[in-house]
Amino acid sequence: MLTTIQINALKPREKAYKVADAKGLYLLVNPNGSLLWRVKFRFHGIEKKMALGRYPDVSLKEARQKRDEAREQLEEGVDPAAARLQAKVEAEIAARTTFRVVADEFIEKMELEGKAAATLKKMRWFRDVLQPTIGHRPIADITAHELLKALKRLERKGHHESAIRARSFSGRVFRYAVATLRAQHNPSDILRGALIAPKVKHHAALLEPAKVGELLRAIDGYGGKIETRIALQLAPHVYLRPGELRKAQWKEIDFEAAVWRVPAERTKMRKPHAVPLSKQAIELLRELKALGNSGDFLFPANTTFLKPICENTLNIALRRLGFTNEEMTSHGFRSIASTLLNESGLWHPDAIERSLAHRERDSVRAAYHRGAHWDERVRMAQWWSDYLVKLRDGAEVIRPKFGT
Structure with missing residues (x-):
């Protein structure tokens, strides 16, 4: 068996040569003076060799430990050379798979x-x-x-x-x-549960009918861009999500059928959504169409007709009208419709939910109601627009009719 003194005394020769230790472990002495640990073994009758490192980076004691580990793998029926190669490949893949x-x-x-x-x-x-x-x-x-x-x-x-x-x-x-x-x-x-749960923050909205009337009157008096004013006027009648409204294209509007068909790729639920249009909504859309803007978008950006208005345009307009972020946001029009329509007691909750394009948690129920309530939704859309006009004009306020 080798000793450290013997290893340190080894000199290179013209050709590489081996110096044995024990149990298959040996040093390969190269002409350039490098000393490389090797271990030879037989696996299924075939002689193989495996590199264990360079001396003195790998000491004599460490080389013997590695040899013994390889022999243990052999006793378990594992090829230590193949196992080492596999481990190296897996390590390289893991390092790249960040x-x-x-x-x-x-x-x-x-x-x-x-x-x-x-x-x-x-x-x-x-x-x-x-x-x-x-x-x-x-x-x-x-x-x-x-x-x-x-x-x-x-x-x-x-x-x-x-x-x-x-x-x-x-x-x-x-x-x-x-x-x-x-x-x-x-x-x-x-x-799960390790982080502080945030306080639920609902989209700001004016939910008292009288306040809604004030909001609608303020919107009618908006002095900025006409397209922005019409977008604000239209929002409470159709109660679409802000992104669905601002990215709307003319090909989605069917004036003859009085339907706004939002394609699946633009809805949150990734399903097409049809919106029945009231007479008031049609009138606003015709006013918008009469402006003669180029491009496909109902509400084009200020700098180009190739893009819609940005996501903050309507909220900025509401701030200009004097409504704070805590009072009203563009998403708040949906909350107004949801709250007051439900409080009216006149409409089936499913019809309201379908109009808001909310996800149906029960898949069987969702399939059953896929085409349901359309006629009711058409009537509800017109009733809602008529009611908004009354609120704007300072008239009727809803009294809940939950027993209806």
Whole structure:
């Protein structure tokens, strides 16, 4: 068996030569003076060799430990050379398969599946938020502690809701990694309840009929761009989501049938949504059409007809009218319609929910009601517009009729 003194005394020769230790371990002495540990063994009767490192980086004691580990693998029927190569390949793949790489791939998958641009934008934002802490880490190696530390950074800044949503996004990425065999577990699962739950914040809206009347009168007097004024006037009659309203195109409007058909790709639920149009809504749309704007959009941007108005245009207009962000937002028109229509007691709750394009939690019920309530929704749309006119003119106020 070799000793450290003997190894240090070894001299290079014109050709490489071997110096044996024991149990298959030996040193390969190269002409350039390098000393390389090797171990030879037989696997299924075939002689093989495996490199164990360079001396003195790998000491005599360490080389013998590695040799013994290889012999233990042989006793278990494992080829140590093949196992080492497999481990090296897996390590290289893991090093390249970072959270950022998998997140990018997941977002690309979501895009191909038709997710909305706004949803993809939020995903990329959460990916970038997590980048400094776990983005560069192999996804299979990320622990719950690491993820929690990244989320707590957001939480300490007071961004409680963002922290919750970042955990949800990371969980979807980890689940995708598990499904594609690049991770063994999802560390976000055990972090449920670890973050501060944000206070529920509802979209600001004026829900008292008299206040709604004041709002409608203020909108009629809006002195800014005509298209913006009409958008604000139209919003309470159709109660679409702000993105569905501002990105509306003329091809969606059927004047003859008095229907606004919002395509699936522009709805939150990714399903087409039909909106019955009242006489007042048709009148506003005809006024808008008479402006003769070029392009496809009902409400084109200030600088180009090729794009719609930006997402803040209507909220800025409401601020100009004197309504604070805590009083009214563009999304608040939906809350007004939902609240007052339900309080009227005149309409079936399902008809109201269908008009608001809310998701039906019960899949069987959703299938049953897919085409239901259309006639009622048409009548409700006209009643609602007539009621808004009365509120604007300072007249009738709804009295709940829950017994009807």
